[in-house]
Amino acid sequence: MVQELGRRDRLTDAATDYVLEHGLVGLSLRPLAAELGTSDRMLLYHFDSKDDLVAAVLRTSNDRSVLDLRALPPSADVRSAVLDLWAAVTTPRLARCQRMYVEAAALGLFGQEPYASVVREANRVWVAAVADHLVASGTPRDRAPRAAALLDAALTGFQLDLPLDAGDPVLEQAVRDLADAVTAIAGG
Amino acid sequence: MVQELGRRDRLTDAATDYVLEHGLVGLSLRPLAAELGTSDRMLLYHFDSKDDLVAAVLRTSNDRSVLDLRALPPSADVRSAVLDLWAAVTTPRLARCQRMYVEAAALGLFGQEPYASVVREANRVWVAAVADHLVASGTPRDRAPRAAALLDAALTGFQLDLPLDAGDPVLEQAVRDLADAVTAIAGG
DNA sequence: CGATGACTGTAGCAGTCGCTACACTGTGCG
DNA sequence: CGCACAGTGTAGCGACTGCTACAGTCATCG
Numbered sequence: 001m002v003q004e005l006g007r008r009d010r011l012t013d014a015a016t017d018y019v020l021e022h023g024l025v026g027l028s029l030r031p032l033a034a035e036l037g038t039s040d041r042m043l044l045y046h047f048d049s050k051d052d053l054v055a056a057v058l059r060t061s062n063d064r065s066v067l068d069l070r071a072l073p074p075s076a077d078v079r080s081a082v083l084d085l086w087a088a089v090t091t092p093r094l095a096r097c098q099r100m101y102v103e104a105a106a107l108g109l110f111g112q113e114p115y116a117s118v119v120r121e122a123n124r125v126w127v128a129a130v131a132d133h134l135v136a137s138g139t140p141r142d143r144a145p146r147a148a149a150l151l152d153a154a155l156t157g158f159q160l161d162l163p164l165d166a167g168d169p170v171l172e173q174a175v176r177d178l179a180d181a182v183t184a185i186a187g188g
Numbered sequence: 189m190v191q192e193l194g195r196r197d198r199l200t201d202a203a204t205d206y207v208l209e210h211g212l213v214g215l216s217l218r219p220l221a222a223e224l225g226t227s228d229r230m231l232l233y234h235f236d237s238k239d240d241l242v243a244a245v246l247r248t249s250n251d252r253s254v255l256d257l258r259a260l261p262p263s264a265d266v267r268s269a270v271l272d273l274w275a276a277v278t279t280p281r282l283a284r285c286q287r288m289y290v291e292a293a294a295l296g297l298f299g300q301e302p303y304a305s306v307v308r309e310a311n312r313v314w315v316a317a318v319a320d321h322l323v324a325s326g327t328p329r330d331r332a333p334r335a336a337a338l339l340d341a342a343l344t345g346f347q348l349d350l351p352l353d354a355g356d357p358v359l360e361q362a363v364r365d366l367a368d369a370v371t372a373i374a375g376g
Numbered sequence: 377c378g379a380t381g382a383c384t385g386t387a388g389c390a391g392t393c394g395c396t397a398c399a400c401t402g403t404g405c406g
Numbered sequence: 407c408g409c410a411c412a413g414t415g416t417a418g419c420g421a422c423t424g425c426t427a428c429a430g431t432c433a434t435c436g
Contacts, residue, residue, distance in 0.1 A: 007413090022298070023297075023298040023300075025213060025295060025298070025300070026300075028392075028393070028394090029393085029394070029395090030392085030393085030394095038414090039414080039415075039416095040393095040394080040395085041395090041396090041414075041415070041416085042413080042414070042415090044394080044395065044396085045412095045413070045414080046413095049394080049395085050393095050394065050395090099297050099298075102294050102297060102348070103294045103295075103297060103298070105294075105348050105349075105352075106290050106291045106293075106294035106295075106348070107213060107291075107294075108351065108352075109211075109287050109290060109291060109348070109351060110210070110211035110213070110287075110291070111351075112211075112213070112214075116351070119352065120352045123349060123352055145358050146358060146361050146362060146365060147365075149358050149359060149361070149362035149365075150342065150362045150365050150366055150369070152345065152349075153341075153342050153344075153345025153346045153348075153349060153362065154338065154341050154342040154345055155345070156341075156344070156345035156348055156349075157340065157341025157342055157343070157344035157345035157348075158341045160290070160293050160294070160297070160341075160344055160345075160348075161293075161311060161340075161341060161344075163296065163297060163299075163304070164293075164296075164307065164308045164311055170333050170334060170337050171337060173334050173337070174334060174337035174338045174341065177334060177335075177337075177338050177369070177373050178338055178369075180369075180372065181338070181365070181366075181368075181369030181372065184368065184369065184372065185365050195383095216422080216423070216424090217423085217424070217425090218422085218423085218424095226384090227384080227385075227386095228424080228425085229384070229385070229386085229425090229426090230383085230384065230385090232424080232425065232426085233382095233383075233384080234383095237424080237425085238423095238424065238425090
């Protein structure tokens with residue numbers, strides 16, 4: 001039993017990759033287990049229930065997101081901070097995480113657990129990281145929460161429409177408008 | 189067979205109410221049919237498949253949203269247009285529709301049909317209605333699409349976080365900031 | 377009248393779901 | 407050694423899914 005302590009952790013990691021690809025909604029233990037080279041029996045052994053596993057996956061994905069976000073170097077000014085954030089968030093790796101976050105948040109909209117509670121915490125941590133990046137890029141600390149609130153909401157909204165009109169020039173213009181808006185909040 | 193032409197339509201309406209309440213994700217024909225005083229057998233007779241029914245429900249909900257939105261009287265200026273829009277969209281009746289839209293959009297994120305295609309169309313119509321309201325409230329016509337794009341994204345994002353931090357003063361401040369931002373786009 | 381077609385109830389199919397009972401392996405510890 | 411126990415495979419339970427086959431009931435129309 002010494003084996004490896006990280007058994008469950010490695011399963012969580014692999015499961016997260018799978019769910020990021022396939023989505024939360026149709027998620028079923030048997031196909032997931034098959035892709036992981038194990039069985040549903042084992043997943044329910046290491047996690048206590050499907051909800052438990054889902055919660056772990058959600059947290060792992062969010063940890064990755066926040067890690068990526070905090071790895072960003074400070075931007076030259078607030079305006080480029082927004083543009084850099086948008087660029088980061090549309091990176092395939094981060095976009096997947098964001099997509100799953102949105103999915104989880106949508107499920108949480110109807111109060112369904114474990115989504116609702118995990119999403120609440122995830123959002124708190126994520127917005128804090130966004131605010132920190134804004135501060136590191138020249139936003140006064142007391143303005144950062146307001147700016148981050150608008151910025152986060154708009155970014156989420158953009159991402160929701162992304163597959164609808166990818167590459168739409170109106171969308172790209174809206175991102176620039178958002179950058180100006182955040183700059184105004186930071187500077188006013 | 190003369191009976192009433194609106195058979196399917198009345199079912200669609202009632203089904204829409206049910207889905208707005210219970211969400212799309214867990215949706216199952218039998219409980220829905222029970223609440224509607226019929227059977228799954230009948231739902232599949234009037235609609236050809238569950239997907240067909242879901243698409244009808246999605247369209248009905250969106251029609252209601254857009255109808256409500258277009259019923260709004262023009263606002264005094266762009267800034268109050270945004271605030272009025274936010275007020276309208278947080279109305280219980282409209283909030284439910286928006287919530288389901290977000291859920292459908294999230295499902296569409298993974299390319300799942302019929303969500304993806306219906307949501308695309310719904311978004312197009314909705315954003316157009318938002319743009320029209322901005323124009324009616326003093327936004328120059330050529331600025332309206334840009335303004336509506338940012339406004340819609342931010343509103344959607346706010347709604348996604350609404351159950352997380354309802355009544356949060358930061359959120360309310362962010363709405364005012366959004367109003368200023370849209371005003372800047374419209375006026376610049 | 378008989379026939380046609382819209383509509384509905386019953387009953388069930390084939391499949392999937394999360395989850396569990398049970399037997400088994402291997403390893404470490406006394 | 408013998409015991410305990412983490413980990414694993416097999417097999418299956420009961421519930422639920424979308425959907426369908428089939429047999430009917432009615433009003434309408436030739």
